[in-house]
Amino acid sequence: MVERPGDREGPGGQGRTVAEPPTLDAAFVLRWVRGLAGAIHEHRDYLTQLDAAIGDADHGVNMDRGFAAALGKLEADAGSSPGDLLELVGTTLVLSVGGAAGPLYGSALRQMGRALDGSGPFDGEGLLVSLRAAEDEIRRLGAAQLGDKTIVDALDPAIHAFERGLRSGEDLAAAATRARAAAEDGMRATVPMQARKGRASYLGPRSVGHQDPGATSTALLFAALEQAVTAEGP
Amino acid sequence: VIQSVRRAAAILRELGSGHPRLGVTELADRLGLAKATVYGLLRALEEDELVEHDAETGKYRLGPALLQLGNAFLDGHELRARSLLWADSLADRTSEAVRVGVPNGANMLIVHHVFRPDNSVQILEVGAAIPWHACALGKVAAAYRDEHALGELLAGPLPRLTGRTVVEPTELREQLEAVRHAGVAVEDQEAVIGEAEVAAPVFDHSDLAVGAIGVAGPVERLLPEGAALAHVVAAVKEAGRGLSRDLRGVRRYARQP
Numbered sequence: 145m146v147e148r149p150g151d152r153e154g155p156g157g158q159g160r161t162v163a164e165p166p167t168l169d170a171a172f173v174l175r176w177v178r179g180l181a182g183a184i185h186e187h188r189d190y191l192t193q194l195d196a197a198i199g200d201a202d203h204g205v206n207m208d209r210g211f212a213a214a215l216g217k218l219e220a221d222a223g224s225s226p227g228d229l230l231e232l233v234g235t236t237l238v239l240s241v242g243g244a245a246g247p248l249y250g251s252a253l254r255q256m257g258r259a260l261d262g263s264g265p266f267d268g269e270g271l272l273v274s275l276r277a278a279e280d281e282i283r284r285l286g287a288a289q290l291g292d293k294t295i296v297d298a299l300d301p302a303i304h305a306f307e308r309g310l311r312s313g314e315d316l317a318a319a320a321t322r323a324r325a326a327a328e329d330g331m332r333a334t335v336p337m338q339a340r341k342g343r344a345s346y347l348g349p350r351s352v353g354h355q356d357p358g359a360t361s362t363a364l365l366f367a368a369l370e371q372a373v374t375a376e377g378p
Numbered sequence: 379v380i381q382s383v384r385r386a387a388a389i390l391r392e393l394g395s396g397h398p399r400l401g402v403t404e405l406a407d408r409l410g411l412a413k414a415t416v417y418g419l420l421r422a423l424e425e426d427e428l429v430e431h432d433a434e435t436g437k438y439r440l441g442p443a444l445l446q447l448g449n450a451f452l453d454g455h456e457l458r459a460r461s462l463l464w465a466d467s468l469a470d471r472t473s474e475a476v477r478v479g480v481p482n483g484a485n486m487l488i489v490h491h492v493f494r495p496d497n498s499v500q501i502l503e504v505g506a507a508i509p510w511h512a513c514a515l516g517k518v519a520a521a522y523r524d525e526h527a528l529g530e531l532l533a534g535p536l537p538r539l540t541g542r543t544v545v546e547p548t549e550l551r552e553q554l555e556a557v558r559h560a561g562v563a564v565e566d567q568e569a570v571i572g573e574a575e576v577a578a579p580v581f582d583h584s585d586l587a588v589g590a591i592g593v594a595g596p597v598e599r600l601l602p603e604g605a606a607l608a609h610v611v612a613a614v615k616e617a618g619r620g621l622s623r624d625l626r627g628v629r630r631y632a633r634q635p
Contacts, residue, residue, distance in 0.1 A: 192499075201499045202499065242572065246572065287539065340537070341539060342571075346503065347506065352396025
């Protein structure tokens with residue numbers, strides 16, 4: 145079937161109950177990943193410093209390398225669906241990032257992509273479903289619970305805040321702002337926690353008093369998401 | 379006097395657990411003791427350099443004498459002392475990081491760590507305590523312990539550190555049986571996602587496993603295709619055997635395949 149310019153916004157559609165039309169397209173994914181890659185590059189030394197206190201001192205460097213590689217792949221890709229693009233980012237991270245961050249973020253983004261069915265743009269509900277798929281995957285791989293001082297401590301409250309925003313009728317931008325704020329609160333809340341996962345857990349009580357690098361990069365991810373949903377264009 | 383020693387130990391532990399600088403009042407609150415008591419103990423600890431007083435903030439932190447004591451503990455460890463050369467040569471042969479551990483309750487205490495020889499930034503893990511069931515060092519040390527000790531270890535707790543950590547006692551027993559058969563333990567991301575370890579036991583003259591030596595590194599390098607590389611297994615076994623020989627505990631290795 146040949147698609148004509150008028151078809152997309154044509155009447156009828158799927159009889160959606162959501163007020164907003166789906167606006168999260170391939171250009172959104174590109175904006176998000178570009179913003180995130182930039183933020184991680186900017187905070188590379190900070191992430192590494194956090195990791196040096198309780199981990200292996202490689203989080204910043206690994207994430208920077210991985211997201212730079214993923215951005216390169218995305219920019220070279222034209223015409224893929226948003227879901228396929230997220231899968232591509234995930235696969236690139238798994239292959240190019242060492243340590244725990246590559247498998248965790250990579251597998252999570254892959255699951256995000258797979259959770260977006262269909263080839264067209266998606267809306268806030270679609271984003272919520274795919275974020276939940278990402279959290280499920282991270283919990284499965286890491287066996288992490290809330291309070292273990294991991295990515296989950298920023299990711300879980302952010303997703304819940306995003307959902308509350310959507311349920312209370314906020315637009316996508318407002319819900320994304322809520323999510324970013326909740327991720328940052330969650331990130332700060334890891335400081336007094338004693339790590340129960342990862343290399344940080346070997347330190348026992350000495351891990352108390354340090355902010356978790358994984359929760360910090362997750363907060364950057366939601367800050368980039370907030371920027372990406374409000375902006376337009378690639 | 380015993381009570382004072384206990385309280386002094388509690389102060390040191392408090393300063394060593396994520397609150398590196400605490401004032402007298404904070405310490406007194408945390409320990410539920412009178413300020414005068416805590417102050418007296420701190421002064422005594424300070425005299426022996428076990429704590430330091432920061433004149434600027436008025437707070438206390440751990441003192442330099444503790445580092446000397448920690449080093450003395452490590453130096454007094456025969457396994458560690460004997461392992462230095464073996465660990466260096468194992469790191470050299472495998473191009474991976476090497477760790478030597480001894481059982482300490484339900485954990486393996488890392489007493490020696492040689493960095494991966496690739497000039498990358500790494501963090502010293504000496505002093506780290508890794509749950510025995512989640513690392514190759516611990517599996518291999520447990521595999522050669524007596525049934526009573528093993529029963530206590532399997533009774534737990536057995537925390538899940540990643541989605542791959544084996545925590546079922548029956549499954550762990552099967553793993554240990556396989557370890558005894560192979561003479562090495564291989565761990566695949568059970569302690570930290572993305573990391574693997576291959577370890578061999580170290581025996582002393584009593585023919586009991588006193589510890590273990592192993593290489594740890596990125597899973598894609600250590601276990602390509604999901605299995606340990608033959609030359610890594612051979613090098614780890616040789617280090618375990620050599621170290622056991624130095625500790626006059628070779629009989630057990632002689633019986634192994």
